[in-house]
Amino acid sequence: MLILSTDGGTNNIYTELETIKRKYIHTNKSIEAYFYKANPNIVNEYEISGDIIYVKTEEAYPYLWKKFWLVLKALEHRLNEFDYISRPNASTFIILDRYLKHLETLPKRRCCSGPIHHGGQAIPFPAGYLFTISRDIAIHFLYNNIIKDNHGIDDRGVGIILNKLNIPIINVKYIEINDIHKQRETLMNEVLNDNIFMVRVRHFNNSSTNAFGIDTPNRLIDDISVHKLLLKKFYDME
Numbered sequence: 001m002l003i004l005s006t007d008g009g010t011n012n013i014y015t016e017l018e019t020i021k022r023k024y025i026h027t028n029k030s031i032e033a034y035f036y037k038a039n040p041n042i043v044n045e046y047e048i049s050g051d052i053i054y055v056k057t058e059e060a061y062p063y064l065w066k067k068f069w070l071v072l073k074a075l076e077h078r079l080n081e082f083d084y085i086s087r088p089n090a091s092t093f094i095i096l097d098r099y100l101k102h103l104e105t106l107p108k109r110r111c112c113s114g115p116i117h118h119g120g121q122a123i124p125f126p127a128g129y130l131f132t133i134s135r136d137i138a139i140h141f142l143y144n145n146i147i148k149d150n151h152g153i154d155d156r157g158v159g160i161i162l163n164k165l166n167i168p169i170i171n172v173k174y175i176e177i178n179d180i181h182k183q184r185e186t187l188m189n190e191v192l193n194d195n196i197f198m199v200r201v202r203h204f205n206n207s208s209t210n211a212f213g214i215d216t217p218n219r220l221i222d223d224i225s226v227h228k229l230l231l232k233k234f235y236d237m238e
Helices: 010-025 065-074 076-081 096-103 135-142 154-165 183-192 217-235
Strands: 002-004 034-038 046-049 052-055 084-088 092-094 130-134 175-177 198-201
Touching: 002 065, 010 217, 034 065, 046 065, 052 065, 065 076, 065 135, 065 154, 076 135, 084 135, 092 217, 130 135, 130 154, 135 154, 175 183, 183 217, 198 217
Parallel strands: 002 034, 002 084, 034 052, 175 198
Antiparallel strands: 046 052, 084 130, 092 198
């Protein structure tokens, strides 16, 4: 499990998200999990420190494909140890037992699952909230000649390569919580569905967020409060 993250973020939101995710992400022995972050100042292409993998690139949107490509390269010599590579972001809450049950339904070759999005483009892609690929697909990504100079957005790049390989995306359902006024109702109802294993948490629709979705102090409060509710509900942790 390679968790897209960064150091700090607005109001240290990602630091707080990592703190919560660490409480549960290492609890299942079937999953080996790392946070991966960009650091252009490291000597080598990647450095592994505990459960963090630093990769030598700039921390800049939309240049996330190179970041993903480098973290795959960091684990290239170990890819045959894993059936799947999971790529969630730090703000997605994962219900691990449900997620593992989902993996049991997937083929182990030529496989990608995730919420299917288009994002204004014709080619569908698995949303970066959490997508899963089989290890042969990860190897295709490492040696592809489709994403030139490894530039671009990671989930959209995944869609482009899958399209070239004629591999369909297996769609998965998820819950999105982006409005503080609806979060508790959503948690009490939709999350009870046993097929739901991922909750995307990112608040935009509150009085402190502008029309462009710029992060505000409210996101730190509202996002983290939802993650803590989920942590208590599914892992009995605080």
